[in-house]
Amino acid sequence: MDLSFARFDRGTIVTAVPGGLAVLLAAAAGRQAGSVTARLQARLALQPVTETAPLRCDAAFNAATAAALARRTSE
Numbered sequence: 001m002d003l004s005f006a007r008f009d010r011g012t013i014v015t016a017v018p019g020g021l022a023v024l025l026a027a028a029a030g031r032q033a034g035s036v037t038a039r040l041q042a043r044l045a046l047q048p049v050t051e052t053a054p055l056r057c058d059a060a061f062n063a064a065t066a067a068a069l070a071r072r073t074s075e
Contacts, residue, residue, distance in 0.1 A: 017025070048062060
C-alpha cells in the first residue's frame, strides 16, 4: 500500500477550492498522516528490500482453493 502523494504535474488544470473544504481536506490528510497505518508504512519504507520475496512451497495464497480450481479446470 502506497500512502504517498503523487507528484505535482504542471500540465494539469488547477481549480479553486472553497476555503472550508480546503481546511477540511488538510485536516483529514493530517489525521491520516499521523495514523498508525501511516507510521507503520513509513517504518516499512526504511527497511532494506530483500532480494527475493518469500513464497510458499505451493505458490498459492490458498492451497485448497488452488487445488479445487485445478480439478475444476481439468474436468
